[in-house]
Amino acid sequence: MLHATTLHGHPTKKTPGWCAKAAREQQQAGVSVLGIDDPVIWGVYLLCIFSALLCVIYGIVNWNREGELEAVEIQEEAVWEVEEEEMQKKELGQ
């Protein structure tokens, strides 16, 4: 059965009345979406999907953006790569 020590790491205490009452109130009222009554939960369920969609849209819209300075950046990165490799050799012997 459930151990006396929970995720909080401290022993559980007796039920405060307000907790049980508030839990009941929280369960009441409102519509049920996808079998979930609490709007804060079905809301975040949808929010997760929408935020992933935001990432998809952002990625599509900007798929080819910010690549115009490629020649300069390749030059810059070539120098940086060589320096980094030397540093790594020096630091880690790898």
Add this chain to the structure above:
Amino acid sequence: MDLLLLNVMILIYLLATLYLGYRAWRETKDSEGYLVAGRKTHPYIMAMSYGATFISTSAIVGFGGTAGLFGMGLLWLTFLNIFVGIFLAFVVYGKRTRKIGHNLHAMTFPEFMGRRFDSKFIQWFSGLVIFLGMPLYASVVLIGAARFMETTLEINFDVALLIYSVIIAAYVIWGGLRGVMYTDAMQGTIMFVGMIFLLIMTYTHLGGITPAHQALTDMVNLVPKSLAAQGHAGWTAMPVFGSAWWWTLISTIVMGVGIGVLAMPQLVVRFMTVKSNRELNRGVLIGGIFILAMTGVAFMVGALSNVFFYQTQGNISVNIANGNADSIIPIYINAATPEWFVYLFMLTLLAAAMSTSSSQFHSQGSAIGRDIYETLSGKKGGGSIMLTRAGILVAVIIAVTLGYILPENIIARGTAIFFGLCAAAFLPMYTSALYWRGATKAGAIAGLITGTLVTVFWYLFIHKAEAVPLGVAKMLLGRDVLITQMPWPVVDPIIVALPLAVVVTVIVSLMTKPPSDDHLDECFRGVR
């Protein structure tokens, strides 16, 4: 346990890894080739590799299990993982970090900060925070892997931890598979397919999306009294507002980890190695979907495992796992999925944990060798190589030792502590380094020290979950915590330490002399 099937799967997995490693090596033999290969790297490979490093056993086993205990409220963390950990991290932080990091030739996160603010103190102090704080996080990743092995291979946890530690030590000492993005991407792909498979299987088994959720909603009366007493209001409801359960969920798990990801040293470093901003733009697309499939599915499945166990074994998940939330996901996957899938999932999970562990140990080693020793002694080369290697070895030993002594239900909390510490200590300084030319060396130092000290003080004297087992408050003050009045003993340090560190950084910066224009121009060269 089907030994033949397990061995065949290990063999196929190793062959695939070796083949991809060989292919990557052939394409990246010299630095020119490395650069071109990097340029040509498909954004899918880049984002999957990032995702496989970002997500470890901690996220799936630890936090998935926590969702089995707390319920779907954990989805707030998924939202932050996607919106903050991918969107803001890539778009708002990643692009500038990449550019300024290149301008400053920084290799590590402390070095980036030290050079941006022209302060040796910032570099060695940040290195010290990482070296002292990261072992806990490294340790819980090991525990997550060992818990999965314990359940799947039916061996003792201590033995599983020992086996895994030996493998990881050999892997790290051998040098790891750094730079081999294909293998990381393969792990990411298997994890992605595996998690989608797991979600479909779970919903199918429970009769569809709405019936599965409804069944979980209807289980509200099965919440143990001890949990209801702390504010647990069911697995499809938020905990009671202001209760101990609510504070732990929101302040420690959601805020701590959701925001802390922005200032994780080993992830920040990855932005500096990204080839161009365009790769970051493309990575946002794939990263967003990947994280939804990882933590979103892990938390949904973790919560829904209660319905599965109740229907098949007549008990809720945490009781099936003997009170240890860390075991919920391993037990569920073993009970609910075909054997071949369990083995595949285990191999992928272990491989993902290895790449995460490896980068953690390297971060700690370089913190000691490069950021602390070199900065304080002013010497480079020989001594610091030895110290870096010694630092890695010490980090492995500390993590394994902690793995044996840490209590149950620790994976999510241990991760949250390190993420929260990083957020409070580094985030104000890191954000102002990227966006505020008026931020000064003194302001950054003041914010760094405030964030670190307030966090440590809070854990030692205020936050009950750590203050009681650590016992410092008891020893010095004669009582468990300094403030007993609710909600303070359950309010996570990040709620206090991060805002304080922000205020201190801003006020001290406004009161002190800004850095020279030359230095700032060098830092922000090419930043649009």
